[in-house]
Amino acid sequence: MHGTARGAPPCVVCHGAHGEGIAASGFPRLAGLPAAYLRAQLSAFADGQRENAVMAPIAKLLSADEEQAVSLYYAALPAPELANGAAASAGLGALLALDGRWSAKLPPCVACHGPGGIGVGASFPPLAGQPASYLEAQLEAWRQVKRPPGPLGLMQAVARRLSPSDIAAVSQWFAAQPAGGGR
Ligand code: HEC
Ligand code: HEC
Known part of the structure; x- marks a missing residue:
């Protein structure tokens, strides 16, 4: 404070x-x-x-x-109740988040980040309700090796398999999810 x-x-x-x-x-x-x-x-x-x-x-x-x-x-501190007001659209972002792209060895984001991206345990931070611009910047940072690889280098591997349009779409999708998992 x-x-x-x-x-x-x-x-x-x-x-x-x-x-x-x-x-x-x-x-x-x-x-x-x-x-x-x-x-x-x-x-x-x-x-x-x-x-x-x-x-x-x-x-x-x-x-x-x-x-x-x-x-x-x-x-x-409790996760905020509401999403930040961004609109969740179906399409590429939802597809990557929920289904992944197995042809490119890309698992669904929710497999590690939990349903709707609410976060899991000590290692997988929440993505739900984070600003889209923040999420995009993190994915770009891993692609450019400006953020440490983190546990097992998982996110560096994920980020390398995403195109700029993938990054924009999936970031928008998570930004629009309720941070508290819709409680
Ligand atoms: C195999 C597990 C795994 C998958 C799949 C995965 N992540 Fe992650 N993600 C992690 C881990 C572990 C971290 C924490 C990295 C660290 O500690 O630096 C993380 C962190 C992040 C962060 C940083 C959050 C913050 O608060 O700064 C973003 C953004 C992110 N992931 C986006 C995604 C997106 C988008 C996808 C799907 C395209 C995805 N992740 C798929 C494991 C995964
Ligand atoms: C002047 C603005 C500002 C202040 C003050 C500030 N931060 Fe930050 N913080 C940021 C920005 C911008 C980012 C995103 C950085 C990035 O993109 O990597 C951030 C990111 C973070 C992250 C990473 C979150 C994640 O999900 O990975 C942590 C942790 C953090 N700040 C903690 C703190 C703490 C603790 C304080 C007070 C001692 C603090 N910040 C004060 C602007 C600020």
């Missing part, structure tokens, strides 16, 4: 008062994401493995204890 004495700005400025993110600005939701995942991302921003001009300097200002505490805090 207030940032740190070393000058890290308050997370709420960009990630929302309840960690819900700010879709219009492409700032991702943090609420309800796995703590270990959040912590790994902060470390990756801090050591430069995950490149981002906004988050890297902020992460560098956090101590190991602060990284841990803020990750536990956001992991314990």
Whole structure:
């Protein structure tokens, strides 16, 4: 809420008062994401493995204890109830998300990210309701090796098999899914 004495700005400025993110600005939701995942991302921003001009300097200002505490805090917040208002269209995005493209050895995204992309366990973060522009940027980052490969390099393998139009379509589809799984 207030940032740190070393000058890290308050997370709420960009990630929302309840960690819900700010879709219009492409700032991702943090609420309800796995703590270990959040912590790994902060470390990756801090050591430069995950490149981002906004988050890297902020992460560098956090101590190991602060990284841990803020990750536990956001992991314990409930996922926001509603999607960010984007429209889910049938078509290419839904096809990739739900069926994959086995001819290209691409499994359905929901096989790992859970039904509607609500996230599964500690390793598979939610995609539902994240800003489309944020999701697109992550997939591009893996294609360009600007984000660490993550567990077993799974996402780098997935992202390499997606074309730019695939990335746009599947990102739009997940952005329109309810973050709380439609509860
Ligand atoms: C000035 C805006 C801004 C502030 C303040 C900010 N962030 Fe971020 N944050 C971003 C942006 C932009 C991204 C997306 C980076 C990317 O595309 O890789 C992001 C991404 C993240 C991610 C990765 C999420 C994911 O799903 O992988 C984490 C974790 C994170 N921020 C934590 C924090 C924490 C903790 C704080 C407070 C100490 C904070 N941020 C403050 C703008 C901000
Ligand atoms: C075989 C399992 C698997 C499949 C299939 C998969 N993912 Fe992932 N995905 C992961 C893992 C593991 C991570 C966490 C990576 C990390 O820790 O850096 C992840 C993370 C992501 C992220 C980053 C989320 C964030 O908050 O920054 C995006 C975006 C993403 N996946 C999109 C997709 C899309 C789109 C598809 C389908 C085309 C897909 N994934 C299919 C395993 C998978």
